[in-house]
Amino acid sequence: MITPRETHLLRAPTLRAFQHAIVDAVTGCIEASRPAAVLTPTRAAAGQLQRTLAAASVEHRRVALVTRSEWYEWLRGRHGSCPPLLTPVQRQVVGAAAAAEARAAGCIPPFRLRPGIVAALLAFYDQLRRRRRSVDAFERLLLDELEPSADLDRGARRLLLQTRFLVAAFRAYDRRIDTRRLVDEHRLRERLLAAEPLRKVSEIVVTVPDQVADAAGLYPADFDLLARLPRLERVTVIATDGVLDSGFRERLDDLLPGLAETRVRTDGGRPPAVVVPDSSADRPYFVWRDREEELRGIARRVRRGVTADGRAPAAAAVVVQRPLPYLYLAPSAFDAAALPVTPGDALPLxxxxxxxxxxxxxxxxxxxxxxxxxxxxxxxxxxxxxxxxxxxxxxxxxxxxxxxxxxxxxxxxxxxxxxxxxxxxxxxxxxxxxxxxxxxxxxxxxxxxxxxxxxxxxxxxxxxxxxxxxxxxxxxxxxxxxxxxxxxxxxxxxxxxxxxxxxxxxxxxxxxxxxxxxxxxxxxxSRTRPAGAPVEGVHLIDVQAAVYGRFDDVFVAGLVETEWPGRTTRNVFYPAGLLAGLGWPRERDRLRASRAAFRDLLGLADKRVWLSTFVLEDDAVVAASPLLEDLDGFVAERVPAPDHDPAGAPGDRLGPPGDAGIGRRWRALRVGRTNGSRAGGARASGRAGRQPARAYTVSALERYAGCPFQYFASHALGLEVERASEQTMTPEQRGLFLHRVFESFFRDWQRAGRGAVTLATLDAALERFETAAEDALGALPPIDRAVARGWLLGSAASPGLAERVFVAEIERQTGVVERLLEYRIDGRFELGSPPARRTVAIRGVVDRIDLHADRTLRVIDYKASRPPDPSRALQLPVYARCAERQLRAERGEHFRVTEALYVAFGDPRLQVSVPGGDVAAAIAEGEARVVALVEAIEAGEYPPRPVDRLRCMTCSFPTVCRKENVEDA
Ligand code: SF4
Structure with a gap:
């Protein structure tokens, strides 16, 4: 039997009236000693409500302030014998096992079963059950829709396969849960409705709308629980006019029939003024360059209020749609203004x-x-x-x-x-x-x-x-x-x-x-870490939490198109049309509710509201939110901001006024140093004084040619190049892998007494190469293995790299008698021509040198992608000259260099010779460049002078080099 209960709707004209209504409802529960819970959308919202109740001197500890999931736990605790709910981790394991079982039973999904898909599968199951759809109803509805067109439409066929898999997985999940007598949210709801609780629940105060109006709102199954929960005497729903009129009121008639509606009185206070950047401008909002400048601008405003008017930092709230990017920026922005921050949300683990x-x-x-x-x-x-x-x-x-x-x-x-x-x-x-x-x-x-x-x-x-x-x-x-x-x-x-x-x-x-x-x-x-001890600072919160707090100043920030109105997470399984048939909300209803919530927010502050947007996100232009287009009817009063500083303008004053003198002195010192450097401060502009001669690798010389400071940072200062941790092979690793496979093949080929690859030996060469490649491929992670195999060995449709390299060798018809692989150069060489001739110690490894029967040689360097710019590359000419001389010293024989080429695996030409094919001219020119570079290095010239500014974008030392001194090459 269902306990008779009173269901009330309190309709509040503004957010302030909404808060008064909650305070009154909580006070009523306490005074009547009714065990009660107040439902809030998030933990941060519950935190703000606690502050508001404390400010109204309401002893809220006797009433539970809970989110939707905490409410279920709270009810379970009062129910008595119900076992603990499955944790998200446990559910994920059961879900993964159920999905594997469905697959093994022959319901093959049209996608790979990754952990992310299992999580989405469970979320979809929950959404169905919370919308009071059974697995049978889901199956019937979707199959009726998809089966007629599956023969003609590939998309429908794929959805049909997916539906059969999901149905099988959901049934396997249900079976596992029921057989082991485990409890998830849906089983708990059934138990709560089936038996009376041990400890009575007298009243539930619902301050969240439904899931259509708010992503953290209640579902039809939750309202059903409110309507039928045994021994519940009273349900009070509190909402603003705006949210109710956006469609929530009509839905409530279905969800909680028989509601008695009462209008809450306004608090009589004036609506807040909207602070505008300039009274003459028609835009009632601030526009900043990016999120960081926006937050710094807000911090300066709050700082001024604290210093000039003695306001508490906690009287201000920054309200955003997505707190995470702001939480990352908050320490630097607010520390600079010496302000503490109270984050609403915990940071992700x-x-x-x-x-x-x-x-x-x-x-x-x-x-x-x-x-x-x-x-x-x-x-x-x-x-x-x-x-x-x-x-x-x-x-x-x-x-x-x-x-x-x-x-x-x-x-x-x-x-x-x-x-x-x-x-x-x-x-x-x-x-x-x-x-x-x-x-x-x-x-x-x-x-x-x-x-x-x-x-x-x-x-x-x-x-x-x-x-x-x-x-x-x-x-x-x-x-x-x-x-x-x-x-x-x-x-x-x-x-x-x-x-x-x-x-x-x-x-x-x-x-x-x-x-x-x-x-x-x-x-x-999916995890967050608990916030540290609370501090009373500027509140950095999302919209859901903000509506429960009281603030003098509310800064509504990040008003860009992609965030306001807030987005819903897209369903990964079905398009909106099919989901609507399953009870999913329509986009139109969601947008109406978002607009209403935004207008409510404009009236939240006690004194002032500030609106702001920005134009750049990750260097891409973003548009302002469409919500800013129709503010006119909702802004009661505009007041110009006192002395607004545009971002980065000279009046940009960071830090408390007490620091202003320090700031000015610091700025003068920094500007002076920079100017001084330009005017001749040699050490500050990259001159380090005479350096001793040393052995140079060709890559170090090329690095110096690319940017002298970069060479200095890595070779003189010994700073490490930062390496991103990559899950798949980086370009550098791909290059090393290729080198290794080709080296292993040619070593093996030579050991077998083979010379040049010819038409007659092509098949044998490919066979041996495949063996060498498979050995190396075995050491790669599976994620890279398939891609690398196709790349090296090709497929039925296209030849692999190995075949392309061998065919190119056959076409060149070289009579190779010996191949020197990974040939090590290490010695002192006379380079250049008088008067710029000198000895340079050179070290390096030549990928391959082919010695020919006619006492000529060719030098080959492998490149994983494209060959380097010939005007900067030194490897081929320097290696050619040094190899020629070192071989003569080692063997007493003279081999003349006739060819120097890159085998560039990412270039359609595959083999690329030195410019014009004129090896002698390239060697002479390369020698002259090496001598000039070595002279500059030993003269201690290390200016930050990138060969082009793009180099700075991938450089590991942008925080070390003095960027303000960067010179154009
Ligand atoms: S950031 Fe640019 S100027 Fe600075 S060291 Fe790197 S390449 Fe050179």
Missing amino acids: AVEPYAAAVDLVLACAASGFGRGPTMELLRSPHFRFETDGPPPAAGAVRALDRALAEMRFSGGLDLLSGSAADWAAETETRRAAAGALRCVLALAGELRPLREPRPLAAQLETLRSFLQRHAAPLDTGEPGGRAGEGRALVWQGLEALEAANRSLDDAGREVDVVEVTSVVRRWIE
């Missing part, structure tokens, strides 16, 4: 540095312990690798990096372990690197299981144990112990994932490191 460290371990395993990720792992401050003694010293790690670069190592544990034995007796670099290599081999041994297919729980255990075993000691002086907390959260999360997979995954699936990475990343991205 993904921004914790330790989350990046976990990614590093996975990238290292996925890349087959490639050089980049391995070096980053060894250098990461989050780990301390004591594998067979103290951790490798920084010098040993640097030496290992150099040694791996020299051997063009792009990954492959077998290759690494194979060469380790010889290292102790080899070059100085390798000897210095031997300890670090042993450490890498030990770590690779621990992580090797991740690369093999194993159950997910076992993979997660391997990862967690690695992280815990090698964790660096925490810095005890760090404020708030943030690093320790972030680390503990990640470990606990991995443990929960592991436990859920052990207990609930009975599908016995085996996964490799790619899927482990995907599961771990998804989990990290």
Whole structure:
């Protein structure tokens, strides 16, 4: 039997009246000692409501302020015997097992079953159930719609396959949950409706609209719960006129029939004035260059209010649609104005540095312990690798990096372990690197299981144990112990994932490191870390939270087209037309509600409201929000901003006024230094004084030619080039991989006594190449393997790189008698012609030198993409000259250089010779350039002078070079 209950609707004309109505409703519950809950859209909104209740001296602790999901937990707690709800991690495991079961039963989905798809599948299931659609109804509706056109329409056929898969997966999920007597939100709702609670719930105050009007709102199933929950005596819905008139009122008649409507009185206060940039302008909003300038501008405004009028920072709120980008910018923008900030939302766990460290371990395993990720792992401050003694010293790690670069190592544990034995007796670099290599081999041994297919729980255990075993000691002086907390959260999360997979995954699936990475990343991205101790600062909150707070000044920021009105997350399975038949809201209704919520927001502040937009996002132009187009009827009063500074103008005053003098002095000092530098401050403009001669690699000389300061930063200062941690092969790794495969093939070919590849030997060459390629491909992560195989070996439709290289060799008809592979140049060479002739020590490795029967040679350099600009490239001419001289010294024979070419795998021509094919002229010109470059290096000339400004965009040292001094080449 359903308990009779009163259902009230309180209609508030403004947000301030809406807040008064909530305060009165909570007071009424407390005074009547009615156990009650107040439903709010988010935790941040509940936090703001707590402040508002506290300001009205209402002891809110006796009433639960809860979000929708917390409300279910709260009801479960009052119900008595109901077991705990499944956690999101546990549901994901059950969902993945159910999806695998559906697939194994022959319902093949038209997509790959990745962890992200499983999460979307569960979200879709929840949406259906919350809209009171059963799986049977879903199946019937969709099949009726799709089956008639499936034979004629490929799109409909694909949707049909997908529907059959989803239905099978949902049924498998239901079966698993029911057989194990597990409880999710939907089973809990059934239990709550079926039995009386142990502890009575007298009143629920609903301050959120439905899910059409607000993405965090209530669903039809929630309203059904409100209508039928046993022993519930009273339901009070509170909403503003704007939201109710946007369509919510009509929907409420269906959701909660018999509502008694009462109008809430206005609070009688004046609506806030809208602050405009300039009283003469017709635009009642501020326009900034980008988000960062916008936030800095707001911080300056708040600072002025604090200093001039004694307002508390907490009397201001910055209201945004998407808090995350603003949360990232807030520390720098508000610190500069010496203002504390109170964020409404917690930051995602993904921004914790330790989350990046976990990614590093996975990238290292996925890349087959490639050089980049391995070096980053060894250098990461989050780990301390004591594998067979103290951790490798920084010098040993640097030496290992150099040694791996020299051997063009792009990954492959077998290759690494194979060469380790010889290292102790080899070059100085390798000897210095031997300890670090042993450490890498030990770590690779621990992580090797991740690369093999194993159950997910076992993979997660391997990862967690690695992280815990090698964790660096925490810095005890760090404020708030943030690093320790972030680390503990990640470990606990991995443990929960592991436990859920052990207990609930009975599908016995085996996964490799790619899927482990995907599961771990998804989990990290879905988590937030709890906010620290609250501070009373400027509130940085979203719209949903803002409507519950009281502020003198409200800054509505980020009013751009892509964010206001807010977007809904697109359904990945079905188009809007099909979803409408399943009860999904229509876009038109959602937009009407968004506009109404925005207009309400304009009246939220007690005193002033400031609106702002920006024009650039990630250097792309963005349009202002359409909501700014029809403000006229909704702005009661406009007041011009006192002395508005356009962004970046000379009056741009950061920091509190007490700092203004310091600011001015700092600015004068900086401008003076810059001017002084230009006027002849030699050291500041990149002159370092005479430098001693040294051995140069050709790539270092090319780097100097590209930008002298870049050379100085990496070769004189020894700064490391930043390497992004890549999941797939970087261009550099691709180049190294290619070098390795071709070197291995030609070495093997030569060992078999073969010379030039000819038409007669082409098939044999391709066969041998395939063997060499397969060995190297085995060391690549699966994600790269298929692409690299097609690239090297080709397909039925197009030849691979190997065939193109061999055919080009056959067409050139060279009589190769010997190939020198990875030929090492190391010596002092006389270069240039008088008067600019001098000795230069040169080091380097030539990819290939072909010696011909007629005592000529050709020099070949492999390029993974296109050949370099001939006006800057030095490799071919310098290598040709040095190889000719070194060979004569080594063998006593003279080979004349007749050809120098790039085999450029990304160039349609494939083989590209020196300009005009005139080798002698190219060598002479290259020698002269080397001499000039070496003279400049030794004269200590290191200005930041990029050969073109595009180079700065990919440079690793933009924060080191004095950008204001950059010279044009
Ligand atoms: S940022 Fe530009 S000027 Fe500065 S070092 Fe790099 S390339 Fe040279």
